[in-house]
Every structure is written in structure tokens, then in C-alpha cells.
Amino acid sequence: MKASKSKVIVVGNGMVGYKFCEKLRNTDTEDKYEVTVFGEEPWPAYDRVHLSSYFSKAAPETLQMAPRSWYAEHKVALRTNELITQIDSKQRLVVNHLGESFSYDYLVLATGSSAFVPPIPGVDKKGVFVYRTLEDLDAIMDYGKKVKSATVLGGGLLGLEAAKAVMDMGLQAHVVELAPRLMPNQLDEQGAALLKSKLEDLGIGIHLGKMTKEIQGNGKLDGLVFQDGTFFSTDMLVISAGIKPRDELAAKAGLALGKKGGILVNELLKTSDEHIFAIGEAAAHRDQVYGLVAPGYEMAQQVVNQLLNKDVQPFEGFDMSTKLKLIGVEVGSFGDPFGTKEPSRPICFEDKVKGQYKRINISSDGKRLVGGVLVGDTSAYGMLLQMTQNKMALPPEPEDLILGGREGKSSNPMGGLDALPEAAQIWSCENITKGDICQHIQQTESGDLGEIKKCTKAGTGCGGCLPMINDLAKFQLKKLGKTVKNVLCEHFPYSRQELFDIIKIKGVKSYDQLLDEFGEGDGCEICKPAVASILASVWNEMILRQDTIQDTNDRFLANIQKGGTYSVVPRIPGGEITPEQLIVIGEVAKKYKLYTKITGGQRIDMFGARVDQLPDIWEELIDAGFESGHAYGKSLRTVKSCVGSTWCRYGVQDSVSFAIRVEERYRGLRSPHKLKGGVSGCIRECAEAQSKDFGIIATEKGWNIYVGGNGGSKPQHAKLLVNDVDTDTCIKYLDRYLMFYIKTAEPLQRTASWLNKLDGGLDYLRDVVVNDSLGIAGELEREMEFMVNTYACEWKEVVNNPELRARFKHFVNADDQDPSLQFKPMRGQKIPVDWKS
Amino acid sequence: MIELLEKYPKVAEDAVEFWYKAAPASAFPENGGACVKFKDLQIAVFNFSRRGEWYACQNLCPHRMQMILSRGMIGSEGEEPKVACPFHKKTFSLKTGENLNGDTCTISTYPVKVEDGYVYIGFDRGYA
Ligand code: SRM
Ligand SMILES: Cc1cc2nc3c(=O)[nH]c(=O)nc-3n(C[C@H](O)[C@H](O)[C@H](O)COP(=O)(O)OP(=O)(O)OC[C@H]3O[C@@H](n4cnc5c(N)ncnc54)[C@H](O)[C@@H]3O)c2cc1C
Ligand code: SF4
Ligand code: FES
Numbered sequence: 001m002k003a004s005k006s007k008v009i010v011v012g013n014g015m016v017g018y019k020f021c022e023k024l025r026n027t028d029t030e031d032k033y034e035v036t037v038f039g040e041e042p043w044p045a046y047d048r049v050h051l052s053s054y055f056s057k058a059a060p061e062t063l064q065m066a067p068r069s070w071y072a073e074h075k076v077a078l079r080t081n082e083l084i085t086q087i088d089s090k091q092r093l094v095v096n097h098l099g100e101s102f103s104y105d106y107l108v109l110a111t112g113s114s115a116f117v118p119p120i121p122g123v124d125k126k127g128v129f130v131y132r133t134l135e136d137l138d139a140i141m142d143y144g145k146k147v148k149s150a151t152v153l154g155g156g157l158l159g160l161e162a163a164k165a166v167m168d169m170g171l172q173a174h175v176v177e178l179a180p181r182l183m184p185n186q187l188d189e190q191g192a193a194l195l196k197s198k199l200e201d202l203g204i205g206i207h208l209g210k211m212t213k214e215i216q217g218n219g220k221l222d223g224l225v226f227q228d229g230t231f232f233s234t235d236m237l238v239i240s241a242g243i244k245p246r247d248e249l250a251a252k253a254g255l256a257l258g259k260k261g262g263i264l265v266n267e268l269l270k271t272s273d274e275h276i277f278a279i280g281e282a283a284a285h286r287d288q289v290y291g292l293v294a295p296g297y298e299m300a301q302q303v304v305n306q307l308l309n310k311d312v313q314p315f316e317g318f319d320m321s322t323k324l325k326l327i328g329v330e331v332g333s334f335g336d337p338f339g340t341k342e343p344s345r346p347i348c349f350e351d352k353v354k355g356q357y358k359r360i361n362i363s364s365d366g367k368r369l370v371g372g373v374l375v376g377d378t379s380a381y382g383m384l385l386q387m388t389q390n391k392m393a394l395p396p397e398p399e400d401l402i403l404g405g406r407e408g409k410s411s412n413p414m415g416g417l418d419a420l421p422e423a424a425q426i427w428s429c430e431n432i433t434k435g436d437i438c439q440h441i442q443q444t445e446s447g448d449l450g451e452i453k454k455c456t457k458a459g460t461g462c463g464g465c466l467p468m469i470n471d472l473a474k475f476q477l478k479k480l481g482k483t484v485k486n487v488l489c490e491h492f493p494y495s496r497q498e499l500f501d502i503i504k505i506k507g508v509k510s511y512d513q514l515l516d517e518f519g520e521g522d523g524c525e526i527c528k529p530a531v532a533s534i535l536a537s538v539w540n541e542m543i544l545r546q547d548t549i550q551d552t553n554d555r556f557l558a559n560i561q562k563g564g565t566y567s568v569v570p571r572i573p574g575g576e577i578t579p580e581q582l583i584v585i586g587e588v589a590k591k592y593k594l595y596t597k598i599t600g601g602q603r604i605d606m607f608g609a610r611v612d613q614l615p616d617i618w619e620e621l622i623d624a625g626f627e628s629g630h631a632y633g634k635s636l637r638t639v640k641s642c643v644g645s646t647w648c649r650y651g652v653q654d655s656v657s658f659a660i661r662v663e664e665r666y667r668g669l670r671s672p673h674k675l676k677g678g679v680s681g682c683i684r685e686c687a688e689a690q691s692k693d694f695g696i697i698a699t700e701k702g703w704n705i706y707v708g709g710n711g712g713s714k715p716q717h718a719k720l721l722v723n724d725v726d727t728d729t730c731i732k733y734l735d736r737y738l739m740f741y742i743k744t745a746e747p748l749q750r751t752a753s754w755l756n757k758l759d760g761g762l763d764y765l766r767d768v769v770v771n772d773s774l775g776i777a778g779e780l781e782r783e784m785e786f787m788v789n790t791y792a793c794e795w796k797e798v799v800n801n802p803e804l805r806a807r808f809k810h811f812v813n814a815d816d817q818d819p820s821l822q823f824k825p826m827r828g829q830k831i832p833v834d835w836k837s
Numbered sequence: 838m839i840e841l842l843e844k845y846p847k848v849a850e851d852a853v854e855f856w857y858k859a860a861p862a863s864a865f866p867e868n869g870g871a872c873v874k875f876k877d878l879q880i881a882v883f884n885f886s887r888r889g890e891w892y893a894c895q896n897l898c899p900h901r902m903q904m905i906l907s908r909g910m911i912g913s914e915g916e917e918p919k920v921a922c923p924f925h926k927k928t929f930s931l932k933t934g935e936n937l938n939g940d941t942c943t944i945s946t947y948p949v950k951v952e953d954g955y956v957y958i959g960f961d962r963g964y965a
Contacts, residue, residue: 343940365925365939490914512868512887522887524912525921525928548869552908552923560923564905812871812882813860820879820904835901 005034008307009094009104011084011249013039015048016280016296017110018065023304025074033307036077036102038084038094044068046134049293052165054137063134087253089273106275108303109250109263113243113281113291118153122215128237131162140238144169147235151175151224153212155182157322159240163204166238174205174234176224181208186322186333190350191373194357198329198376207232245282245289258284267314268306269299277303290318321371321385323378332381335371335388336361344370349402351376358402360384367394369401387713395714396753441476486746489526492519496672497744500534509539511549529554530747533634536670537742540790542797543670544804553632556808557794558614561607563821563832566614568594568606569631570621571667574641574659574679575602584624592617595829601638601676603629608830610817612809618795627793628668634748635670636677639663640688644681644698651681653698658727659687662696665731666738668791672745672754675738690718693751694734699723703730707737707765710752719755719762722770735784736769736777743780841902844878845895846963847934847945853959862951870920872896872907873958880947880958881907883931885918892931893947893958898922900941 008024010017021037039045046063054063061067071078079096086095093101115130117123127147129140144150150166152159155177167173175182181192182199196206211227215237223233245262256264256272262284269277269285280296281289290296295318305312321334339346339361348359356376363370369388374381384401386392395401486495492515494502499514508514511531515523528549536543547555558566570585585604589596592613594606609617618628630636639662642648644655659679669675678689679696689695695706701724709718722733745754758764767773798804810818823830859873865884873880879896896904901924909920911931918931928937934944948959 367925491912521915522885522911522913522918524914524919525910525926528910528912548866548910551910555908560905560908562901564903807866810872811874811879812864814874816874818879818904819877 005032006105007103008033008035008106008108009102010035010037010108010110011094012110012112012246012280012282013037013041013045013078013080014110014112014280015045015065015293016112016300017108018045019297020108020110020279020300020303021071021074021076022066023300024307025076027304027308027310031075034077035075036079037071038082038096039078039080040083041133042081043134044071044078044080048132051131051134051137052161054134055141055165055168060134084249087249087255087276089253089255089276092275104275106277106307109271109276109278109282110280110296110300111246111249111263111282113245113289115239116242116244117239118212118241120212120215122217122221123239125215125217126220127217127235128215128221128239130239131158131165140166140236141169143236144171148172149174149234150236150238151232151234152238152240154240154242155179155206155208156185156240156242157183157324159238160199160324162238162240163199164202166236167202167204171236172205173203174207174232175199176207176210176212176232178211179208182206183324183331183333185320186337187331187373187375188338188359190348191331191333191357191359191375194350194355194375195329195331198355202329243281243289243291245284247282247284250276250278250282258287258289260284260287260289262287262289265315267316268312269303269315279303285315286317288317290320292318292320292322294318319385319389321388323381330374330376330378332374332378332384333372334374334381334385335369337371337373339370342370346372347399347402349399360398360402362394362398366398368392369394369398372402374402392713396748400714437472438476441473488530488747489524491515491521491523491527492531494518496530496534496747499531500538500743503531503534504538509535509541511535511546523549525551526747529634533670533672533747536635537787540668540670540787542792542794544794544798544807547807554634556611556614557628557632557798558609559632561832562835563823564818565608565610565821565832567631568609568614568617568621569599569603569629570626571629571663572603572638573663573667574639574656576641576656576660581624581626584621584626588617588620591620593830595831599631601631602640603638605631608823608832610810610821612817615799615805615808619799622793622796622799628795630668633668633670634673635668636663636666636675639666639677639679640692641679642681642686644679648681650684651698652700653681653703655679655681655687655696655698658696658703662731662734665788666734668794669738669742669787671738671742673748673750675751691715692718694718694737696730702726705730705733705737708751708755708762710750712750714752716752716756721762721766732781733769736780737765739780739784740765740768740776841897842899842942845897845945848947848959848961848964850948850959852961853948854961854964856950856957856959859956859958862954862956865956868911870907870909870911872904873956875958875960876964878964879904879907881909881920882949882956882958883907883911883920885911885931888918890918891949891951891956892918892920893949894920894929894931894934895945897944898924898927899944900925900927906944 010020017037021035045065083097084094085097093103095101115132130136149172151174152163153176155175163173163175181189182195199206212224213227214225215221216223216225221237223231225231247257247261247263250263251257258264263271263278263282265271265278265283265285269279271278279299299315302312302315324331343364344361346359346361350357358374360372361370368391371388487493502518529551532549543550543554553559561567589606595608597605599605639659641656641659645651645653662677676692677694678687678692680687680689681698689697690706691709691711695709695718697704703725704723705721706718707721710716741751741754822833824833857875865871867886870881870883873882881894881896883892896906898906903924905923906920908923911920914937919928919937920931921928927939927941929944930937934946950957
């Protein structure tokens with residue numbers, strides 16, 4: 001460590017330069033660095049993003065990122081009104097316009113951009129402006145008072161903002177754009193066309209595909225001449241044709257520049273000089289300059305991390321998602337809006353009456369959102385952006401993302417479909433509307449998806465729009481008075497509910513028998529686990545008797561992880577655990593070098609076990625009194641509890657004891673999808689029971705039961721089934737509810753979507769469960785009782801059965817471990833190395 | 838990563854130079870698979886007992902480079918026998934190795950025979 005502090009100089013006190021100072025100061029708690037920031041502008045950094053609000057508020061202080069006093073308090077030497085004119089990288093000095101020099105250990109260039117002014121003859125005339133700084137705005141406002149009309153050159157994000165600003169000044173506003181559509185970098189044709197008509201409704205003139213050849217006027221401009229020879233009269237011109245990174249200082253110092261300008265940086269934001277970083281709009285990363293503030297902030301963070309030896313994530317480029325702040329017209333563009341960066345297929349929806357256009361691009365495997373466009377309604381922007389950036393799994397029906405509330409609003413999921421206009425486009429690759437699909441169904445009276453696909457070409461791409469087409473088909477058939485059938489897959493012409501009945505009534509106990517008698521072909525990865533789940537729900541036999549029809553997690557009774565190892569999750573009912581049990585888990589994890597983590601379900605996960613280690617690990621856990629937590633199964637996971645009346649000063653019932661009772665009752669219960677429960681000791685709801693498949697909340701008089709809650713990507717609050725029931729009644733209703741769900745849901749359908757699609761909804765469910773309207777309550781209870789009585793810990797059976805145990809190895813012909821397993825350390829534990837592709 | 842994939846060139850039926858005696862047929866679960874170690878290679882072998890057929894392919898799933906296909910579920914799509922990767926359910930033809938539900942690359946397949954209760958995998962000169 002050096003005796004004296006290291007010196008950091010920041011050139012440019014814009015949004016990013018400021019953010020760098022702020023982040024450095026917040027992180028540099030040991031005061032290792034002395035920071036000086038130079039800004040050429042007379043005032044401290046201000047929020048350029050909200051510059052347009054200056055027109056209405058006209059108080060520069062409100063835009064300040066931080067007042068001058070902040071810099072003083074945080075030991076950042078602020079030097080405004082000083083332009084850095086020279087860098088001497090050998091001696092590590094910078095020189096300001098007054099000739100004073102300052103030494104640095106690290107130099108951070110955050111010089112930003114200036115407006116790009118295309119070389120059109122006449123740009124120097126009076127009445128021509130750019131839109132970048134407070135001074136620019138002052139000048140525009142001044143000039144604007146004297147004229148009637150203003151034209152913005154450039155129909156991009158910024159240009160439209162400028163157009164709105166001049167319009168708000170009371171001027172007749174026009175936008176001239178070179179490209180054939182507005183916001184060509186963010187919007188597709190259809191989205192841009194809708195935006196155009198909206199802006200025109202606001203009174204802004206839009207002129208597309210116009211190349212400006214000359215700015216005419218005697219001293220001050222009076223109009224533009226386009227390439228096609230036409231003259232367009234205007235009193236004022238605001239140029240918004242893009243940005244030009246301020247790389248002149250860096251160029252003079254001999255630093256490498258990007259091909260299209262900007263200071264070239266690597267993924268650590270280093271320039272060609274070891275000691276000089278560049279961040280924000282001045283930096284060119286892989287020859288790209290990012291004209292948005294978020295990537296600049298990310299760059300600032302990564303440089304701070306390097307200076308303070310914190311975990312550095314290489315800068316790998318940035319999502320250019322944007323949302324336009326224009327009042328009255330909402331526009332959003334996120335991820336890859338055109339879906340051209342990787343193979344993908346769009347789902348689009350346009351409602352001309354409401355003036356909405358929405359498009360999402362689904363990856364070719366149908367699993368992820370890669371980007372999209374929103375015009376007219378950007379309420380889903382945040383969520384969609386999140387899904388895209390975090391590569392979140394799509395909901396089963398991705399079109400819900402843009403159609404929203406198709407289910408929630410009414411218990412009839414088709415209601416939303418009915419409301420869709422005929423012209424709503426539901427295409428995949430072709431231009432297919434709801435009308436096209438409905439017409440096909442009307443003519444053929446068939447809802448066969450294969451047929452629809454063939455005839456309309458809809459859904460032939462990624463299949464992202466298939467679920468919606470499926471819904472449409474059912475809806476349309478229902479309208480025609482036909483019954484609709486949901487078949488499992490090509491191997492079984494039955495719905496899950498029908499198969500459930502067949503298995504039960506015919507006493508079918510094996511998959512092969514079912515396939516022979518009721519199916520065709522050789523089965524697949526859809527029907528095998530679905531049937532395995534039904535068999536388990538009906539007969540509750542040890543699932544490894546038919547291990548090759550189980551999904552991989554069930555086949556090895558553990559969750560498969562990245563890299564091919566497995567995780568181990570013992571049951572910790574209600575989240576209650578003794579110190580002794582904690583020690584056992586700790587010892588086992590230590591012995592087998594497992595990564596441990598507290599899960600979101602109030603228990604402990606041990607990751608990184610090899611397949612051959614699983615039986616040994618479980619043997620030790622079982623010896624200590626643990627049992628399987630079924631974290632791998634589509635079965636009961638956890639019943640979360642809060643501490644309740646035992647300790648909590650507000651608790652009105654003993655929620656822990658009840659949670660344990662419920663968890664132990666339903667442990668190992670196989671169901672169409674996983675099941676989670678929660679029990680809270682009072683109305684404060686610390687167990688989050690209302691986000692579970694079944695939630696129980698204590699009242700002074702007993703328990704309230706909630707059903708059909710869900711977390712996940714489409715969270716949904718559980719709905720109140722009954723109030724104030726006593727403990728035994730509560731269990732009785734839960735038995736009926738869960739069994740009814742198990743018997744009637746589709747494969748992999750959580751209780752929330754099951755309830756959403758249940759005809760009659762919550763009222764119907766209450767009739768069945770509480771009022772026994774179908775007269776099946778007794779049967780449901782008996783079936784549940786059977787499951788409870790036949791429960792056995794699967795791991796215990798494996799551990800004690802040499803034949804089953806022998807299946808847990810990687811090779812059939814060698815005792816070797818899988819040599820391809822690879823780990824790397826993290827915070828004192830191990831994790832698998834990244835996916836390779 | 839390409840190197841890893843290149844370790845597994847496809848072997849055609851008529852190019853087999855030698856048969857590797859892998860393990861007794863009874864060691865392979867019915868209608869399921871298991872992994873065979875051969876030199877530094879991992880080969881997934883499937884006992885498709887429902888069809889009375891045996892198949893072998895590389896154990897490596899090319900989607901995320903996971904050594905896993907032997908633990909996948911097998912089945913059919915139309916007439917085509919297939920295996921589904923446990924990780925993300927990419928399915929591959931057991932006959933041609935082609936990815937049936939996406940554009941992941943094709944996997945290598947190997948001839949298999951069962952003689953005297955033993956499973957043999959066929960390799961060509963490339964594996965000498
Ligand atoms: C370990 C854990 C994360 C953690 O570190 O905390 C986890 C890990 C996984 N979750 Fe989860 N979830 C975990 C709590 C949750 C929770 C929170 C909770 O349970 O309170 C939720 C939201 C609540 C809910 O389910 O409604 C949750 C919603 C999901 C979903 C979305 C389900 C949905 O209906 O949308 C999936 C995907 C799925 O099941 O299809 C999922 C799937 C997964 C899988 C199984 C993904 C997979 O197939 O590999 C992860 C496996 C990890 C492993 O091998 O152990 N996990 N997952 C948590 C284990 C809890 C436990 O003790 O059993
Ligand atoms: C009207 C408008 C609206 C915008 N809206 C959005 C939006 O909605 N979303 C979004 O993400 N982005 C938006 N942006 C872009 C965003 O403002 C910029 O990405 C961001 O300001 C870049 O920050 P920066 O610090 O890199 O550059 P700047 O903010 O340009 O700061 C650089 C500073 O360095 C100074 N400087 C340059 N050279 C020197 C030197 N040699 N010596 C001393 N000082 C120097 C400059 O004077 C300037 O003050 C908008 C921009 C404008 C103009
Ligand atoms: S643990 Fe759950 S939320 Fe986290 S990455 Fe896995 S599936 Fe997603
Ligand atoms: S690793 Fe095999 S499908 Fe993803």
C-alpha cells in the first residue's frame with residue numbers, strides 16, 4: 001500500500017462523470033482515493049435525460065444531479081468552467097485551458113458527446129440549433145418567442161422529444177426524418193406507423209424519407225430544400241441527428257479511437273493506456289457508442305469496482321431498451337426489437353381502435369423473450385424488459401404478456417379472446433389475424449392444431465403463438481357448440497383428467513400397460529412424466545419401480561443442476577429445525593463438499609452432489625432422522641410458517657405446529673405440478689401464505705383458507721375460500737381441494753392457472769369443496785386419506801435397497817466418476833463452471 | 838468447445854472396424870439408457886425394449902455441452918425413435934442424431950449389437 005492516497009481525475013462532469021464520483025465515494029469507505037472532477041460547463045452535472053422539463057420548469061437547480069455542497073461533503077474536488085485541453089500520459093498529467101497541470105494515478109474520461117451536425121450547407125445560419133445542453137435550451141426558448149414554426153431534423157428518440165418541446169412552446173412543430181419510418185432504430189414498421197398517426201393527431205407534422213440538401217435563408221433560415229427539390233418553409237430548425245462522442249482530447253493524447261469515433265475501450269473500460277479509463281457516451285466499446293445513460297452508469301460501476309478490487313464483471317455490451325417519455329404517446333422498445341440478432345419469431349397484436357401495437361419476439365426454442373416493441377400502452381414495459389434481460393422463462397402462454405388480464409378479470413378465460421378485435425394479429429411468421437384463424441375453424445369445424453398450422457401457416461415458427469391459437473380454437477369451437485378436447489400428446493388421445501379416470505377405473509398400474517391398451521407409438525417426454533404423476537397420485541407406489549418414465553429429477557430423486565450434479569434438500573417441516581439437525585446438515589455438507597444455501601422455501605439446499613454420492617449422503621441424513629424434501633418432485637414442497645402465537649406478541653394461533661402438521665400430512669403427495677403452502681399466525685401474514693397454492697391465516701376464531709396463489713413469473717394472490725374454520729375442518733377442506741385439483745388439472749398446471757380456467761371459478765370450487773355440490777367430497781377425502789397412509793420416504797427405500805442403490809452411478813461399465821464435472825470456487829464454496837456452448 | 842464435440846465423429850454401420858464389448862445387456866434399464874465409458878469418451882446406450890431395438894449416441898448434449906443424454910427419456914415422434922435431453926428437453930433422433938425440435942446441432946450415433954447377452958458398440962478407424 002502506498003503511503004499517500006492515489007489520485008483519480010475525472011474529465012467531464014456530466015451524468016456519468018458525476019455517477020462515477022458518487023459510486024466511488026460510496027464504495028471507497030477507506031478513503032483510498034483523492035478525486036478531482038473537471039467540468040467545462042459552468043454548473044455541476046445535471047440530468048440531461050430530463051432536460052425537456054427545463055422548458056416548463058426553467059429552474060436549472062431542479063435538474064442538478066447533486067448540489068455543489070455534495071461534492072464538498074464527499075471530498076470530491078469539483079472544478080467547473082474548466083476545460084481539459086491536454087493529457088500527458090507519460091507523466092500522468094492533465095492540463096486545463098488556463099495552462100495549469102494536475103497529476104493523476106488514474107484518469108477517467110467521461111467527456112460525453114456533443115450533438116452530431118450533418119454537413120448540410122447552411123447549418124451555420126441563425127435559427128439553427130442543437131438540443132443537448134442547458135444553453136441550447138435557453139437559446140431555443142429565446143428564439144422560439146419570435147417565430148411561429150419549428151422543424152426538428154431527425155425522427156429518433158431525441159428528435160421526437162425536441163418536437164414535443166417546441167410544440168409545447170406554442171410553435172407549429174414538424175419532424176423531418178431521412179428513414180422511411182420514425183425511430184428507425186427502435187421501432188418496426190407497424191409500430192412506427194402507429195406512432196406517426198398518434199403524433200399527427202397531436203398536431204405534429206411528420207415528413208418521412210426526406211433527405212435535406214440545403215438550409216436556405218438570408219442570414220437566418222427560412223426553410224429547407226430536400227433532395228427531391230421541394231422546399232419546406234420553417235422559421236427555426238433543431239438538429240437532432242445523433243451524437244458525436246467527444247474524443248478530441250483523447251485523440252490528441254494518442255489514445256486509440258473506435259472506427260466510428262469514441263474513445264476505444266476494452267471490456268474493462270480501459271483505453272489503450274493502462275492508467276486511463278473512458279466511460280459514458282464518450283467511450284466506444286466494440287466500436288459502439290452507447291447513447292443512453294444506463295450503460296454509462298454500468299461502466300462507472302465497473303471502473304469503481306476495479307479501483308477498489310471488487311468483483312468486476314466485464315462490460316459485455318448493453319441492452320439499448322428505451323421508453324419514450326412523450327406525454328400522450330407511450331413508446332417502448334426493448335431487447336432486440338426486430339428479433340434479428342438471433343433466430344426468433346414475433347407475436348404481434350394491434351388494436352387500431354385503441355391505438356395500441358405490441359410485439360414480442362420469442363426465441364426460436366420458444367422459451368425466452370428476446371425483445372419487442374410497444375406503442376400506445378407501455379404498462380408492460382418494465383416486466384417485459386425484466387423478462388428479456390433476465391432471460392426469464394416465458395409463461396405457458398406468452399401472448400398473455402401483451403394481452404394481459406385475459407384470465408384474471410373473469411372466471412371465463414375466453415372472455416378476453418372474445419373481446420379481441422377480428423383484425424387483431426396473432427401471427428407468427430405470416431400475417432395471420434384472429435379472423436383468419438376463426439374462419440378456418442368455422443369452415444372445418446375442427447380445432448386440430450396441426451390442421452390450423454398447415455392451412456394458415458400460423459404457429460409454424462417457434463410456436464410462440466400456438467397456445468393462443470389453441471385457446472382461440474377452443475373458444476371458437478365452443479361458440480359453434482362443439483366440445484373441445486385436450487389431448488396429452490401424439491401418443492394418447494385423452495386429456496389428463498380422462499387418463500386419470502382410466503387408470504383408476506381400469507386399475508392400470510404401469511405406463512407400458514396404459515400405452516398398450518389406450519395409446520399409440522412409443523411414448524415421449526411429455527406423456528411419460530404426466531402418466532408417471534397420475535400413477536403416483538392414484539396408487540402412491542414407489543416411483544422408481546418405473547424409473548425410466550420419470551423426469552430426470554424424479555428418476556434420481558434430486559434436482560439436476562448445471563453441469564450434471566444434483567442437489568439435496570431434506571424436509572424441514574414448517575421451517576423448524578433443532579440445532580442438532582443443523583449440525584448434521586453442516587457436517588454432511590462439509591464431508592461431501594456441497595455448496596449450501598438457505599432456499600426461498602425455509603429450508604437448506606446442498607448443491608453439487610455427484611449421482612453416485614446421492615445414496616451415501618442420504619444414508620447419513622436418514623440416519624439422523626431426516627427424510628426426502630421432494631424438492632425434485634411435482635409434489636408438495638414446503639409449508640412455510642411464521643413463528644406464530646408461541647413467540648410472537650401478535651400471534652393468535654400456533655402457526656408453526658399447524659404448518660408442520662399440514663406439511664407432514666401432504667408430504668410426498670404427487671400432483672400435476674408442485675404444491676406449496678403457508679400458515680401465518682395472524683393477519684400480518686409473515687408466512688406469505690397468500691402467495692401459495694394453499695394459504696392458511698389464523699384468525700381469533702380459527703383459520704381462513706386461501707387457494708390458488710402463485711409466485712413465479714406470473715404472480716397471483718390466493719383467493720379466500722372460507723373464513724374462520726376450525727383446525728379439523730381446515731384439513732378436511734384442504735384434502736378435498738387438493739384432491740380435486742390433482743384429479744382435474746392439466747399436466748404441469750399450478751393451482752393458480754387451474755383455478756383461472758376452472759369453469760365457474762372460485763364460486764364453483766367453493767361449491768364443490770365446501771358445499772359438496774358434486775357429492776364427491778367423501779370420495780376425495782378417502783382418496784387423500786389413502787395417500788397419507790401409504791406415504792413412505794423414497795430415499796429411505798433407495799438407501800436400504802441395494803438394487804435401487806446400484807442405479808446411482810455415472811457409467812454402467814466403470815466405477816469412475818464423470819470426468820467432465822468441473823467446479824470453481826466462490827466465496828469459500830464451490831459452484832459449477834459456466835454453461836459452454 | 839468444438840474440440841469436445843469433434844471427439845465424437847459419427848460411425849456408420851458399414852464402417853465398423855471393431856466392436857467394443859461394453860456391458861451385459863441386463864445392466865441397461867428397459868426403455869431407458871445408461872452411459873458407457875470407452876477410452877476418454879462417453880457413449881449413451883439405450884435399450885429400447887418396447888421396439889426390441891438398441892441405440893447408441895454421444896452422451897454429450899450439444900445444446901449446453903452437458904454429459905447427460907444417457908439419463909434422458911426415450912420415445913417416438915411419428916416413427917422416429919428419439920431421446921430427450923434432461924436439461925432443456927431438446928430431442929434427438931436416435932437413428933440420425935438430428936435435433937428434432939430446434940436447431941441444435943446433430944449428435945453422433947453409433948451402431949450397437951447384442952450378442953450372448955453382451956452389448957457391443959461399433960467404432961470405425963477414427964476411434965482406433
Ligand atoms: C432452491 C430454490 C431457490 C433458492 O435457492 O431459494 C428454487 C430452485 C428452483 N426452482 Fe424455484 N426454487 C425455490 C423456491 C421457489 C419459490 C419460493 C417459495 O417456494 O416460496 C418460488 C415462487 C413460489 C411459487 O412456486 O409459486 C419458486 C418458483 C419456481 C418456478 C415457477 C413456478 C410457477 O408456477 O410459475 C419454477 C419453474 C417450474 O416449476 O416450472 C421453479 C423451479 C425451480 C428449479 C427447480 C428449476 C429447475 O428445474 O432446475 C430450481 C431448482 C434448484 C434445485 O435444483 O434445487 N421455481 N421457486 C428454492 C427452493 C425452495 C425449496 O426449499 O424447495
Ligand atoms: C434532451 C436529451 C434527452 C435524453 N433522454 C434520454 C433518455 O430518456 N434516456 C437515456 O438513457 N438517455 C437520454 N439521453 C442521453 C443521456 O443524457 C446521455 O447518455 C448521458 O447524459 C451521457 O452522460 P455522459 O456523462 O457520458 O455525457 P454528458 O452528459 O454529455 O457529460 C459530459 C460532460 O463532459 C464535459 N466535457 C467534455 N469534454 C470536456 C473536457 N475536455 N474538459 C472538461 N469537461 C468536458 C461536457 O461539457 C459535459 O458536461 C438524453 C439526452 C438528451 C440531450
Ligand atoms: S433458482 Fe429459481 S429463480 Fe433462481 S434461477 Fe433457478 S429457477 Fe430461476
Ligand atoms: S443441455 Fe441438453 S437440452 Fe440443454
